[in-house]
Structures are given as C-alpha cells and as structure tokens.
Amino acid sequence: MRRIEAEVVIVGGGPAGSVLGLRLAELGHDVCLIEKQDFPRDHVGESLPPSIEPLLEFVGVKDAVDAAAFPRTRGAWIRWDRPLQFRESPTAGYQVTRSRFDNILLNAARARGVRVLQPARFEPDRVDAKLVADATGRRCITGGAKRAMGSRSLASYAYWEGKPWEDSCSRVAALDNGWIWAAALGDGLSIVATFTDPTSHGAYQALVREAKLIPPGGRCGPVRVCDATSWQSETMAGPGFIRVGEAAFTVDPLSSQGVQTAIASALQAAVVVHTMLLRPENTDLAVAFYQARQQAAAARHAFIAANLYAEVAAVRPTEFWRKRADAVQWSEPRSPARISGDFVEPL
Numbered sequence: 001m002r003r004i005e006a007e008v009v010i011v012g013g014g015p016a017g018s019v020l021g022l023r024l025a026e027l028g029h030d031v032c033l034i035e036k037q038d039f040p041r042d043h044v045g046e047s048l049p050p051s052i053e054p055l056l057e058f059v060g061v062k063d064a065v066d067a068a069a070f071p072r073t074r075g076a077w078i079r080w081d082r083p084l085q086f087r088e089s090p091t092a093g094y095q096v097t098r099s100r101f102d103n104i105l106l107n108a109a110r111a112r113g114v115r116v117l118q119p120a121r122f123e124p125d126r127v128d129a130k131l132v133a134d135a136t137g138r139r140c141i142t143g144g145a146k147r148a149m150g151s152r153s154l155a156s157y158a159y160w161e162g163k164p165w166e167d168s169c170s171r172v173a174a175l176d177n178g179w180i181w182a183a184a185l186g187d188g189l190s191i192v193a194t195f196t197d198p199t200s201h202g203a204y205q206a207l208v209r210e211a212k213l214i215p216p217g218g219r220c221g222p223v224r225v226c227d228a229t230s231w232q233s234e235t236m237a238g239p240g241f242i243r244v245g246e247a248a249f250t251v252d253p254l255s256s257q258g259v260q261t262a263i264a265s266a267l268q269a270a271v272v273v274h275t276m277l278l279r280p281e282n283t284d285l286a287v288a289f290y291q292a293r294q295q296a297a298a299a300r301h302a303f304i305a306a307n308l309y310a311e312v313a314a315v316r317p318t319e320f321w322r323k324r325a326d327a328v329q330w331s332e333p334r335s336p337a338r339i340s341g342d343f344v345e346p347l
C-alpha cells in the first residue's frame with residue numbers, strides 16, 4: 001500500500017468514523033478514512049430510537065436516511081418483568097438495514113471532502129498524520145487496557161426470512177437465562193438475537209422457541225455469535241490519538257442506543273481533535289475533557305442497564321439476572337472543561 005498523508009487518519013467507517021470524518025472536514029481539516037470492508041456490508045444493530053433524530057439532523061443526513069424509507073416504529077412489544085405489553089413512544093424510531101444506513105453516513109463524509117480508502121488496511125508505518133482516530137468498533141485495533149462494565153455476555157443472532165409479524169416494532173422478552181430481541185426490517189426480513197452468558201453458547205434455537213415471540217414458519221439464516229459485553233477503554237485519547245464510538249466504550253445492546261452513542265461520541269471527539277490540532281497548548285485539557293465525558297457516558301449507560309436487569313431479577317431471581325442487577329457502581333467524574341463553539345475550553 002502507498003503512504004497515506006493526511007492531517008487526520010480515521011480507521012473504521014462505521015457511524016463513529018464517518019461522523020467524526022464528516023465533522024472534521026466541515027471544520028476545515030484534511031481527513032483520510034481507512035475502512036477494511038467494501039460497502040455496503042452487513043452489521044448488526046438495526047433498532048434506532050427516536051432520540052437519534054436530532055443527531056441525524058445536526059450531522060445533515062436526516063433527509064437521506066428518511067429517503068431510504070426504512071420502517072418507522074412508534075414503540076416496542078416488551079415482556080420484561082410483566083406480561084407482554086406494547087410500550088408506545090410519542091415519536092418514531094427507525095428499523096434500519098445497517099449496510100444501507102452506514103453507507104449513507106460514509107457517503108455523506110465523502111461528500112464533505114473526506115478521502116475514503118476502501119477496502120484498505122491500516123498499516124501504522126505507512127501513515128503520516130498528526131492524529132490517528134480508532135473508530136474500529138469492538139475490534140478497537142489500537143488495543144490498550146479495557147475495563148468490563150458488567151458481566152460477560154454473548155449475542156447469538158440470525159436473519160429470518162418470511163413474514164413473521166404485522167408491524168415492524170421491536171420485540172424484547174426476558175427468559176430465565178437470557179433475553180431476546182427481534183425486529184422486522186422490511187421485505188420479509190427480520191433479525192432475532194439472544195443475549196446470554198457465554199456458557200449458554202449454542203442455545204439459540206432453544207431460546208427462540210422458549211420466547212414464543214415469532215410465529216413458526218420463518219426460515220432462519222446462519223447463526224452468528226459475537227461478544228456483547230459492555231466495556232470501556234481505560235484511555236480514551238492522548239497526544240496524537242483518540243478512540244471513538246465503540247472503540248472508546250460499548251453500551252449494553254438492551255438500550256438500542258449503540259449507534260446513537262457512537263455518533264454522539266464522534267461529535268464530541270471532533271471538537272476535541274479540532275482543539276488538539278489548532279490549539280495544541282490545550283491538548284491536555286481536551287484529552288481530560290474527552291476522558292471524563294466518555295467515562296461518564298459509559299457509567300451512565302451501565303447504571304441504567306443494571307437497573308433494567310434488576311427489574312427482571314425481582315421476578316426471575318436466576319444467576320443470569322442477579323449478577324447483572326448489581327454489577328455496576330454509578331460514578332460520574334467531573335469534567336475539567338466545557339465546549340465553547342468548536343473548541344474545548346477551561347471551565
């Protein structure tokens with residue numbers, strides 16, 4: 001591969017990498033993004049809550065997302081600590097196909113002037129950049145120490161063909177040893193995922209049957225397995241590097257806020273990087289600000305998830321629920337700085 005010269009190199013073209021690139025390009029920086037896969041590519045994580053709308057608007061992609069005509073949802077069917085009920089929301093969320101959604105964001109970054117290399121490999125020795133951003137999601141290719149924010153969890157998921165239900169709202173149900181999430185993505189395609197302890201590996205079909213959430217008759221595609229544990233990087237940023245999106249911290253999939261959180265972290269990271277590049281004397285402050293804000297967000301998400309697990313633990317006191325219900329302490333470090341305009345400044 002030839003040498004890559006850019007002010008900022010971003011590795012990873014998921015929601016975090018694309019939004020970071022897009023914002024930095026808008027702020028006048030020369031950005032190159034390296035994505036290892038050709039797009040469109042599959043990615044799990046399809047339910048986007050209504051609260052993502054202002055972020056899509058701010059980033060300037062809401063019209064393109066709406067034009068893609070993803071199914072809209074005004075609530076979800078939940079069987080958690082009570083019998084199945086519909087929890088309505090006043091505004092609509094999206095059930096996106098991530099291959100198309102992520103492509104919209106990456107194309108928006110391209111349109112703002114981000115050079116996208118794809119498919120391409122990140123080779124540190126061949127990169128000349130003032131700053132490298134790791135936006136490689138759970139892979140977090142820059143490594144570094146990580147801290148789990150809850151019990152180890154395993155996701156097993158598959159795409160089902162058929163027309164399993166009438167509306168496209170998500171279904172979530174608690175089981176004795178895990179929980180299940182299902183969503184109709186349009187065109188007769190649905191995703192059904194189970195979340196368990198890693199020791200329950202291989203129990204996917206049994207859990208889907210036990211949940212009785214989807215009518216029989218659908219055709220199940222290959223079952224894929226991935227880690228779904230919440231963790232955070234001990235170091236979110238430093239001189240010359242930053243971790244963004246799930247490379248900084250992952251949220252419990254229960255919240256359906258992974259994509260939204262990745263975008264929010266990218267917007268914050270853009271201001272931090274902009275400050276590091278144009279006001280290098282404020283680098284330590286910007287890093288401390290980012291570290292504090294990301295840690296606070298990770299702790300808040302873990303705390304909310306633990307409370308939701310506690311609701312089920314009260315009616316299903318199995319080990320799965322008990323250990324997740326009390327896994328987290330709430331602590332929100334104080335940020336030493338604030339955002340003023342496009343810069344991080346002292347309080």
Ligand SMILES: Cc1cc2nc3c(=O)[nH]c(=O)nc-3n(C[C@H](O)[C@H](O)[C@H](O)COP(=O)(O)OP(=O)(O)OC[C@H]3O[C@@H](n4cnc5c(N)ncnc54)[C@H](O)[C@@H]3O)c2cc1C
Nearest residue numbers: 012014015016036045046047136137155245246258259262
């Ligand atoms: C089972 C499950 C269900 C989920 N459900 C939801 C949901 O319903 N709603 C929701 O909002 N979130 C959900 N999430 C979380 C959501 O998918 C993530 O939070 C989100 O994708 C994070 O965005 P990101 O940009 O940080 O990382 P990613 O979207 O993972 O993007 C990382 C990118 O980096 C690229 N990459 C990786 N390594 C390299 C490399 N070496 N060089 C170059 N590129 C590289 C990858 O190809 C990828 O394109 C779920 C997660 C799981 C595991």
